[in-house]
Every structure is written in C-alpha cells, then in structure tokens.
Amino acid sequence: MQPRGPRLGMVAGEASGDVLAAELLCGLRQRWPALAAAGVAGPAMQAQGCTAWWPSERLAVRGYVEVLRHYAEIVGIRRALRARWLHDRPDLFIGVDAPDFNLPLAADLRAAGVPTVQFVAPAIWAWRPERAALIRRACDHVLCVFPFEPALLAEHGIAATFVGHPLAAVIPRQPDRAAARAALGLPADTPVVALLPGSRRAEIAHLLLRFLAAAQHMRREQPRLAFVLPAVPHLHDAIAAQVAATPAATAVRVLRGQSHRALAACDVALVASGTATLETALFQRPMVIAYHMHPLSWWLTRRKMRQPWVGLPNILAGDFVVPELLQEAATPAALARETLAWLDEGDSARARRAALQARFAALHQTLQRDTVALAVRAIEPLLQRGPAVV
Template structure:
C-alpha cells in the first residue's frame, strides 16, 4: 500500500446518530494526523470535519423490512459501487459506524481483500438477531462497543472488541441547564414542556408523528397551558411541517432546526421514538414515553426476532420497564397522551417516581461516560500507523 494510502481511511455512517459519532471520531483522529483524508458515506456532521461524502448518509436512513425492500436495489447498487471504489483506492482502514445491515457485508468483502475493518457500535445481538454473530466474526478485525457488557459477549464468539463508552455520555452534562435551554428556546420557566421526538427517518415520521400530534392535542385538552417543542432533522423539516399543517398543529407546536439536545434539556417529559434519542433523553435525566410504529409486516418480522422484553435503550440497560413503551397497536393517541401526562402529575407518588428515575439515569450516565475517542484511538492508531 502506498504511503499516501496509509493516511486515508473510509467511513460509512448510516444515519444522523452515526454521523455524529463518526464526526467525533474523525475529529479525534485528525488531532493526531491533521492531513488524514476520510471519505465514504456521511452526513453534515462528518462533512463539517472535511469528510468527502461520496453519498449522503440519509440514503441509508431506512428502518423496517418492508421499507428497506422499497429501497433495496438502490442501496445494493450504492454498496456495490462503494466497494468497487474502495477496493480500487485501498484505504488503510475502513470504519463502519452502526448501519450493520449495510456495513457488515461490505466489511466482510473488504476484509477478505486485505483491508482492515472496524465496526463502531456493536450490533445488538444480545437483543435480537443473534445469528448475525457469524457475519460479525467474518467482517470485523475489531468492534468498538458503546455498552460495557458487550466485549465479553463478543469474546465468547472469538471477536476482538473494546468498550469505549458512549460518546453522548461525555457530551451531555451530568446536570443539564434547563433554565438556559428554555431561555434559548423562548419558553417560560414556569411552563410545562413536552418534547416530541418522532425519529430521524422519513418512515418513522410518517408512521409516528400523526399519532404524536393527535396525542398532543388530547394533552392540550386536559392541560391547555402545555407547551410542545419538536426538533426537526433539517432534511425532513418540510415533511414535518406538512404533518403539522394536516393536524392543524402549526400554531401550538414549536418546530426547531435540529436542537434536540436543547429540547431535551428544556422539557419536563418527552414523547420519543425508540432509538438513540431514548438514550439521549435518559442522559438528560428526563422522564419519557417510548413509542414506535412501523409497517405491520415489518413489525411482525421484528417481533419474531426480539430476544428481550424491552425495546427502548433505557429499559434494556436498566433491565426493567423504568419508562413506558407503547409499540405498534398500543401506540394509540389516547394511550400516548395518558402515559405522557402521568409523568406531569403533581402528587407525591409521581414526584417520587421522577426522582427514582433520575437517580437510575444518573447511575447509567456514570457507567457510560468514558473518553470514547481516546479509547477508540488506542485501537485505531496501530492500524493506521501499521499501514505500509
């Protein structure tokens, strides 16, 4: 491999959360190698670090079996084109960030051709689809794990892995400043605030946001003074605004340009789509109601592959239903409204419930807080330095 190739790496980040993780990693690597070239598939966070995005990460932001089938040909064609380019240009290292259905087969092909491969964010074989462990073993020279129990589990299958902590645990403060967040959003300190987080994919928004808005309307009927904030992924802002218009909610839902962390810091409770945002809400110590809805066939397949009773990351990590999960047919507007309002009650039992939840989330925060980039560099540096 040429000296020039020894200082370039390929990255694929499949959605908004992966884009942020990958950007933090690239920033840390560039502190050691300022001239390090990085290219592949990424979003705005990576591109802000000078990343060459051959394709935008939103092209991979598809969840659900039926939804993936609609985009299958385009995704497979993109992966094939990317593989051909990488095999021709030969990066010193390939890092696939999350997006396991896209990245693992690609990593397997690259590794078989002699390219070093690392997967960042271990696929959740402990939660569902345990059969993927064989593909992980073929695909990855190393796995960077964001949860502490994962390296031992992967080691049982002969897979090298390192716990690097969850980078969000270092970014999100242990004690979020609610007053500053509300000032930034123009929300009164004495208002009760609900953050609506319907997801970062088009399919999620189309399935979940109408239910969330109908639930919010019911909440307003019971508590007219409630305030609602909705962080919008910039690429999907127009879609969100269309949903608000159809629901006649534009006047009373404050749509934000991104700013999900500001919304979580400002709110009293969040109604949130299952995914990384639930962990963010937990790190902000916020009560939540986890919701999800997808195509019925996708849901049927997903349910058959689940290995645990929980779907939301806070519940999985706490190994208990510490917050409600309302999924598929259970995610009715009435149920979502009732569960969300239950966190806002003023009685002593609810206050004790909120305090207990905050204590559990504080302990979780401490467990996940590590120097993620530094730990990842310990793994990646020998691979980059050893490229010849």
C-alpha cells in the same frame, strides 16, 4: 512535500451515526492531521472534512418492508463502494452503526486485506444473535458503547473495546433547563413536552401524526402545555408543513435540529425508539417510548427479538423503567395518557420521577469515558498495519 496521511473509508447510515462518526473523525485527525476520509457521510462528518460520495440520509431506512422499497438503491451504493475501495484500497474502513449495510461491506474489504472497524456493536444481545458469525468474519475490531459488550463478543472470538458512549461526554451531567428554555424562548413555568418522532422518513410517516394527535389530547387535559418538536434539518420543512396542516399547529413549535436543547428544556419527552431514547435518559428526563412500522416488518422484527424491551433505557436497566407503546398500542390516547402521567404532581409521581432521575444519572456515569481517546488507541494498531498485500 507533506507526508500522506491515512486514508479512511467511512459509512454512517443516519443522523445519530453521523454525529458519532464526526466525533471519532475529529479525534483521529488530531492524531493524524493529514488524514483523509470519504464514503457515506452526513453533515457533521462533512464538517470534519469527510468527503460524502453519498449522504447518510440515503441509508436511513428501518424495517423489512421499508428496506425492500429502497433495496435496489441501497445495494447499488454498497456495490459501488465495494468496487471503488477494492480498486483503491483505503488504509482502514470504519463502519458506524448501520450493521446490515456495513457488515457485508466490511467482510468483503477485510477479505481483500483492508483492516476494518465497526463502531457500535450490533445488538446481538437484544436480537438476531446469528449475526455474531458475520461480525467475526467482517471486523478486525469492534468499538462498543456499552460496558457488557466486549465480554459477550469475546465469547464469539471477536476483538472489542468498550469506549463509552460519546453522547455521555457531550451531554452535561446537570442539564441547564432554564438556559435551554431561555434560548428557545419558552416560559420558565410552563410544562414542556418534547416530541421526537424519529430521524428517518419512514418513522416520520408512521409516528408524526400519532404524536401530534397525542399532543392535542394532552392540550385538552392541560391547556398550558407547550410542545417542541426538533426536526432533523433535511426533513424540517416537510415536518413543519405536516404540523401546520393539523389542529396541533398552534401548540407545537418545530425546531430545525436542536434536539439536545429541546431535551434540556422539556419536562417529559414522547420519543421514537432508537438513539434518541438514550439521549433523553442522559438528559435525565422522563419519557414514553413509541414505535410503529409496517405490520409485516413488525411481525418479522418480533420474531427476532430476544428481550421484552425495545427501548435502550429499559434494555440497559433490565426493566420497564419507562413505558413502551408499540404498534397497535401506540394510539394517540394512550401516548397522551402515559406522557401526562409523568407530569402528575402527586407524591407517588414525584417519587417515580426522582427514582428515574437517579437511575439515569448512574447510567450517565457508567457510559461516560474518553470515548475518542479510547477509540483512537484501539484503531492505531490497525492503521499502522494498513492494507495487506493479497
């Protein structure tokens, strides 16, 4: 009879978390081939053998008002997971990003003797520093994707390890623009703009039409421009239908996934604030960061912010290295103007692009580590310990 492998409870709350969790799960299964995992999972995790009791997209909500609309469903999922895992305790719980969902769940499981890990530290250095107390109560260990985070968490008595950012290992140091364009059927000499309006339904609702209107503004200025819009697979058809109903339909090509290929192929990206901004930076592409949400959500979010930036490239640089157009500032005309500025062929614009590329290349080097190996090494003592008898 084969020995039983470790049993993991896992929760990833959106497309980017699903990818991170899948990479980690692959490494853990190499170390423990009989490992089993179940919980809230997206397609990438499921491809690695994780059983999805709920799909990740059910938790892909951002903004206070938007969360309230789905509050009953989200809380119901968390209660069901808590009851199931307290009745049949896993050897380890791993929450991937989604801290508002994962930390309260992890705190309850840890109190019951289940070891807990949070992969991606909540950004207490950017906003909501009061969460440090909950992290300390909820997590046996935090896997950090940015190098300054372990020391910051240590100040609050939280054990943490910098494991690098998995995207830095996946994205090549020298993206092949020509190969990406060939794969997408794009001409080599056509200026290409990538439109990334987010992976959540609320983001699409607030940003897609703004981005499409901005594309129309840009086409009037530069008729040769081509646009690619990589859509997360479960929203592809809805996004394609919205694009088809606008004047931008003839200029914008909607892709099913393929965000990395779109970023490799493009000259500049118009991108929603979030993980996609870091992906764009690792592809060394100029960008304009945009965001828009319900006015009440925006007002509450602004009150919690500790820094003047919202985009990860700017936060990590400590400066506005790329433009941010948020809320009322995110008009189609302004989005178009700032995006076209990156395509200017003047000497100052060329120097600006070169400086940004050098900065992003240095960031890539900083973040690139053997993430999975470091994460497995940090997790192994907790898996060896297993659930405590309480």
